[in-house]
Amino acid sequence: MNILYDEHIDGELQSFEKSDILADLQQSVPSLTLLHREEDLRPFECDGLAAYRVLPMLVALPETLEQVQTLLKRCHALGVPVVTRGAGTGLSGGALPLERGVLLVMSRFKKILSIDPDARLARLQPGVRNLAISEAAAPYGLYYAPDPSSQIACSIGGNVAENAGGVHCLKYGLTVHNVMRVDIITIEGECMTLGSEALDAPGFDLLALMNGSEGMLGVVTEITVKLLPKPETAKVLMASFDDVEKAGRAVGDIIAAGIIPGGLEMMDKLAIQAAEDFVKAGYPVEAEAILLCELDGVEADVDDDCQTVRQVLEKAGATDIKLARDEAERAKFWAGRKNAFPAVGRMSPDYYCMDGTIPRRELPRVLKGIAALSQESGLPVANVFHAGDGNMHPLILFDANREGELALAEEVGGKILELCVAAGGSITGEHGVGREKINQMCSQFQADEISVFHALKAAFDPDRLLNPGKNIPTLARCAEFGAMHVHNNELPHPELPRF
Amino acid sequence: MNILYDEHIDGELQSFEKSDILADLQQSVPSLTLLHREEDLRPFECDGLAAYRVLPMLVALPETLEQVQTLLKRCHALGVPVVTRGAGTGLSGGALPLERGVLLVMSRFKKILSIDPDARLARLQPGVRNLAISEAAAPYGLYYAPDPSSQIACSIGGNVAENAGGVHCLKYGLTVHNVMRVDIITIEGECMTLGSEALDAPGFDLLALMNGSEGMLGVVTEITVKLLPKPETAKVLMASFDDVEKAGRAVGDIIAAGIIPGGLEMMDKLAIQAAEDFVKAGYPVEAEAILLCELDGVEADVDDDCQTVRQVLEKAGATDIKLARDEAERAKFWAGRKNAFPAVGRMSPDYYCMDGTIPRRELPRVLKGIAALSQESGLPVANVFHAGDGNMHPLILFDANREGELALAEEVGGKILELCVAAGGSITGEHGVGREKINQMCSQFQADEISVFHALKAAFDPDRLLNPGKNIPTLARCAEFGAMHVHNNELPHPELPRF
Structure with missing residues (x-):
């Protein structure tokens, strides 16, 4: 799974030289920490999905909003793609770098800006660790409910990007249900505030749209979350x-x-x-x-x-x-x-963790199906999961050193996700789509729906510079993958660009 | 407030004759009930915001999905705008007809398709009345939580369109928090399913986007809602x-x-x-x-x-x-x-009901501000509202027969909403924007944000045929209204079309 190049992405890039980009950014944002030597880039080559590795062209470690804004404006002007990364604990490769892109690491934005115990709200910078929110709220008898397993390390900005869940989300909801407001900067450098501390916002629900958008619509720079009484x-x-x-x-x-x-x-x-x-x-x-x-x-x-x-x-x-x-x-x-x-x-040299969801009533049937797939393939599958909300985490055990086993594990994983979709469920509960499940998106959605996703993306980022190649597959990719849901055996809207 | 014509909308329409449209629709959907005589159209000239009245060109009362689909495809082909209406109880004029548009009335879709007490879900056609859901769920000890005051009459499709609230939404959330899945038909006649019975859906959150979209993105044809134990x-x-x-x-x-x-x-x-x-x-x-x-x-x-x-x-x-x-x-x-x-x-010949929200902590200050506006204008204001979630409903008392009082009431209403926005709140909590608050949207949002709304709209309905003139103001309207939030005293993106 050493994916170093995606022809669907890099094929579209404007031509530029790394040295020119570096020089431009150093000049336009002189105070910004920029890493460019291979040994400095190495720690950033993957996120929690370590099987996928790509060395980024450059890593930026901003400390101020102005730096983020100027960086984005320059990348926009230069046509350089930008992948945003939080703590890098994501399990679907959402923060996988691009060989010819800037990795924007938000880990230095780690201030808790305020805790308001009366309104039960916390204002946070995106790099604040999930568990740190509950720790800061504890003196007031409050806590932040969504608790992904990685909560010691993962950051709230990444939680928003992936719409993270956890053990408690059956009762207390996913990230989207616990976020009141986010501030973002678009690729063009515009600042926007989505949502508010008040009940509801008029117009389309941009706040909900931002949760789970995997860094494709804007860079989140501040988040206001609800706190709950312990x-x-x-x-x-x-x-x-x-x-x-x-x-x-x-x-x-x-x-x-x-x-x-x-x-x-x-x-x-x-x-x-x-x-x-x-x-x-x-x-x-x-x-x-x-x-x-x-x-x-x-x-x-x-x-x-x-x-x-x-x-x-x-x-x-x-x-x-x-x-x-x-x-x-x-x-x-x-x-x-x-x-x-x-x-x-x-127990095993390697394992592959899946993240499908299904309606609760389908649990017995899907568990049976997984057991059959395990038996058929000869790969043991362990099941550990959020049963209450039908969020399954089958762990497929394999040994990557054995010829063909990695491919077999991926195949079994894909089949498990298809089982989930067929049962009325979805290919991800809380880990996101990222790079990992981009092909399965073609099983989950019709070409029409994928076209709407692309149009929404274009509303924020028409040049497709923010995290390209993640979350939403190109129609061309789906056609190649061969799993595109089609009406009447042909792709609808043949006139649409095949981005 | 007899608004019969909106130059920003009708100015864009393709030219067509009512008689041609009628003949075309009668031929393409022969089984469809179509009203066209003035006396038949009259009952549909307004929704719950009765101060705004427009006689629609035609009223369609479909009974099958195929009729809705074909009607939309024909309207799309002919360039005829479509306004969708549920029970017509909305308070912001969201279902106000267009003089040169078809009013699509979904009231005949009133089947409760299923109640699943184990999964605690109800599958509904859009015309099902809000209270009827709880009545049908009562034998299982369950109910549907969002309860707008109009719950005897209002329909679940309209609830989704306006993201309706009610007395219980402090604890149990707005409509968006209680809907698992909606099926829609786009203006092009494509069927889409947004959300599922499972926990989360990958890709952008189209389900949330549909709630509160006021019929501008698609026509909702089926809704699955959560039921709660009584x-x-x-x-x-x-x-x-x-x-x-x-x-x-x-x-x-x-x-x-x-x-x-x-x-x-x-x-x-x-x-x-x-x-x-x-x-x-x-x-x-x-x-x-x-x-x-x-x-x-x-x-x-x-x-x-x-x-x-x-x-x-x-x-x-x-x-x-x-x-x-x-x-x-x-x-x-x-x-x-x-x-x-x-x-x-x-107590008063007329009253005007506002619907602003504010952060709870601002209640004392905003109540004081409303009292001052009441005193200054001489118009009494009664306050009755969902205090827990900061959703205010000031009722401005006036007499439309007294010269200038209607205009004064509208002015006071506008100032109250501006007070809410200034306090970090919003211009609507549960009634929606509709036609009524379209100018106040210019106070709530910056031109950049409004441009994003238009781009999202275009992702679903590029020809802007679904409910034009509601919810999202044109930039031209905002410029005229004079309340557009501007950066550096000028409209951003002067190159953008002024739709």
């Missing part, structure tokens, strides 16, 4: 099952019983064993699947809900149900889940 | 204040105490007296303001919260606090609030 208490139930599909059905039953858990996670046998081996979480290694169900809120309320969930789980056929006795045991149960990815990583 | 109990506290600003401050104090009420409404003296006179709600007619605070959830939880809110209200200087003793008294307290608009209507 729940009075949280308890966690662990249920064991002798059958994965039964566990999948229990997930729907809990929701149907009128409960919205703070978190509702599922792990299958392979994941349970890996996690138990790694962190000694107290998991039942003989079980085919476990569900972890966290209930949070006011004490009396949580106790009621625990009762209800216990009954639902029993009826669904759980072979054992444990309530974490205390905070220490609750932490241990979660430690297993939170370390499941690295735990699985210890 | 809270176990609901209690309401009524607090009296001898000072409006104190009441305004108490609103922020309640939220800051960690409570999110199911509803938090405020009424000032004029509104209290009008409502009491009309429905005998048991309101304190001597008070300067009251707050109605509803708490819903599990019994124990609600009792706890009632205690907390009572303490906060006492500390904030409430002169009296009453807990509704039973369901009957609770209903009476709410009856006063829900009938406040017609109640105020009995």
